[in-house]
Amino acid sequence: MQRQILALDMAGTPRKWVSAENAVAYYAKGVVAYEFGAVEMIFHGGWQRNGVRSCIQVSNIIAVRGPEFITRDYSRTPLLNSDKLYARDRHLCAYCGVQYRERDLSRDHVIPVARGGRDTWMNLVTACRACNVRKANRTPEQAHMPLLYLPYIPSRWEDFILVNRHILADQMEYLLAKVPSTSRLRATCSAGF
Numbered sequence: 001m002q003r004q005i006l007a008l009d010m011a012g013t014p015r016k017w018v019s020a021e022n023a024v025a026y027y028a029k030g031v032v033a034y035e036f037g038a039v040e041m042i043f044h045g046g047w048q049r050n051g052v053r054s055c056i057q058v059s060n061i062i063a064v065r066g067p068e069f070i071t072r073d074y075s076r077t078p079l080l081n082s083d084k085l086y087a088r089d090r091h092l093c094a095y096c097g098v099q100y101r102e103r104d105l106s107r108d109h110v111i112p113v114a115r116g117g118r119d120t121w122m123n124l125v126t127a128c129r130a131c132n133v134r135k136a137n138r139t140p141e142q143a144h145m146p147l148l149y150l151p152y153i154p155s156r157w158e159d160f161i162l163v164n165r166h167i168l169a170d171q172m173e174y175l176l177a178k179v180p181s182t183s184r185l186r187a188t189c190s191a192g193f
């Protein structure tokens with residue numbers, strides 16, 4: 001699995017996951033302001049006359065200078081997709097409480113679309129296919145299927161955890177430090193799904 005580098009703005013707010021190659025380019029341009037986390041050596045240039053090959057050390061977390069890395073959208077709601085929704089909900093069906101693999105899960109609209117429910121973080125939960133079919137076009141109350149947990153909107157920091165399944169330990173520690181204590185992610189970061 002290719003190592004992903006967590007790129008921050010100058011204030012330490014996560015901006016994006018970048019490849020190690022992109023990170024090397026930031027180092028080469030001299031725009032890495034500071035760094036944390038484990039370091040890996042990446043061979044980059046050619047052989048020098050003294051027999052030493054030029055290389056760049058890339059940390060797992062880097063803060064980058066420049067317009068691309070200025071955060072203007074602090075309060076944006078993270079984009080929603082099924083993978084992130086399942087990760088938010090720890091791959092647990094909201095109705096039977098069983099943990100499933102992704103292929104056995106579905107998105108359930110708490111208020112069904114047919115009754116005006118929307119595709120939002122607050123109206124979606126993870127459900128196994130059997131529960132989703134059983135609930136059909138009913139609210140949890142109508143179906144007598146109470147929610148075992150409540151939906152919520154992930155924070156920006158949490159969103160960075162939700163999109164990357166191969167987060168390194170120091171990156172996870174950095175991101176989790178700002179994730180609210182109420183987040184389900186706090187219980188699950190090593191869940192292995």
Ligand SMILES: [Zn+2]
Nearest residue numbers: 093096128131
């Ligand atoms: Zn279920």
